Amino acid sequence: MGAGAPETPSRARAPAKSKAAEGGRVVRTRDPERTKASILSAATAEFSARGFAGAGIDAIASRSGANRRMIYHYFGSKRGLWLAVLEAAYERARTSELKLNLESLSPEDAMRRLVTFTFDSFIGERTFINLLNSENLHQARHLKESERVKDMHSPLIGMISAIVERGVKEGVFRDGHDPAQLWISIAGLSYFYFSNIFTLSVILNRDLASKKELAARRAHVAELVLNALRLPPQEATLSALGSDPVQRT
Known part of the structure; x- marks a missing residue:
């Protein structure tokens, strides 16, 4: 046929959208x-x-x-895609933390829950670790462009600060902790373990990815953080009795 001949049904182009067999609903391609x-x-x-x-x-x-x-x-661009990947990874982590409902727990239980949740979030999760390692290799030059990532960490720091403040008021935690430093310690104690789990397993001749080793490390990290926060036993006793340990003679 010539170029001006009309299309036959078999040659007609497929429509950009079609109707469902029932209900007349438009389905976009x-x-x-x-x-x-x-x-x-x-x-x-x-x-x-x-x-x-x-x-x-x-x-x-x-x-x-x-x-x-x-x-x-x-x-x-590739740079824009990389930043979108980083932002999505951080958002998943921060969103999960904010859903823990720590306000309903005692200060010690709330902090223990946050620490163990952070630890468990790294189990079997090489993706986030690898992304962080790569961005740190580039000195966070891409992450610096993201106000979104900075903003999503403010609620987390606020949540940690609130737990510590409750603990201080109840006489179970010492005062004077920087919540940002505390968060770095919580994340760092788990991040280092998992980012170096292969080399550490070889060096120590232990399978650090085994259930036994993971359970031991989880408990160790939680106690380490809590011991850094707790009042010494004598001061905790005085606090429970209503005395100010700072003013005692």
Whole structure:
């Protein structure tokens, strides 16, 4: 047929949208949010495996089923995609912590719960560790651009501060703790263990990933943090009796 001949039904282009068999509901062939989520998931896996420098847009496109054009359309650049991956990883961690409902627990139980939850969040989770290692290798030059990550940590520091303040008022914790420093200690005691678990297992000739070793480390970290917060026994007794240990002679 010539170029001007009308299309037959068999040659007609597929419509951009179609109606469901029942109900007349319109079904669109494109779902931007689903596409973005697929790209983000693929990028998280690729960046975790290869770091920012080693990961490639082509590999991410192949993993996600999207093309390069779509990746750049949604995220602007490889740098923008990397930052989106970091922000999503931090958001998952912080959102989970804020759902712990620690206000209903005693100060000691609340702090123990936060410490053990932080520890457990690293078990079997190499992705976040790898992402953090890569970003620290680049001296956080990408993370510096994210006000969102900074903002999402304020509630966490506030939550820790509230637990400590309750403990001080109830006479079980010492005063004068910096909640930011405390959070660094809580996260660091777990992060170091899991980020170095393979080399430490070889050096110490122990399977630090075994259930027994994980349970021992979890308990150790919790007691270490709580012992740093607790009043010495004598001062705790005086506090319970209503005496101010600072003013005693």
